[in-house]
Amino acid sequence: MTSAVRWLYRLQGLFQELALTNESIHIQVVRHVSSAEQVLAILVQVEQANRFGHKYVVLDCPVTLAQEVIVTHVLNPTMGRRTYHYLISGLGMDEPWESSIVEYGAVNVTGFRIVDPGRKVVRDFMSKWSALDPTNFPGAGKPSISVSPYISSLN
Structure with a gap:
């Protein structure tokens, strides 16, 4: 899920790098989003199509939106948690993540920081x-x- 056109350039770069290796990648959904509600609507559809399969979600958006997506996901009773793996793009972990918000610990989140x-x-x-x-x-x-x-x- 992305909130910026730059994700298409990143995706193109990823495919170019993969072309040089024996690795492959399967991308099911790419969407331009601007709210956690939009992301959740897409994830609900993915959940309904494959309830027990692993879902790897790349959030290429402002950290505040990524945080809102995670909280909204966890609070939704129809969404699974164990099969979701979020990757926050950029240096999202350099931004403040409020430790008192327990929802951040309910799903697998990976990010980077300096x-x-x-x-x-x-x-x-x-x-x-x-x-x-x-x-x-x-x-x-x-x-x-x-x-x-x-x-x-x-x-």
Whole structure:
């Protein structure tokens, strides 16, 4: 779901990159949206068509809209939760996410943020990350974190 035309350029770039690999991707729905209600109406249709299948939803929109979509989804009693996996585009996790809103924890949400490697909390995390077993934690055991293991684990 996107609120900007730039998503079409990103989608085109994704297909161009995939053409260079043996990977494939199946996109079921691409829509331009401007409200959480529009997104939910689309997701209700997807839910009805495939109740128990995994649904990977890319939200390429302002963070406030993405947050509203997640809360609206969780509060809707007809929508499943376990089969939804949201990816927030850009650096959406750099924006404030109110920790008191419990709905954010009810569905799987992935996003990115820039971290300061000089901060003690980041150094401590990376130290523990590099010591983890990559068999149990895809991508662990290295001095950095890569998106690739997470993307391949979704397939």
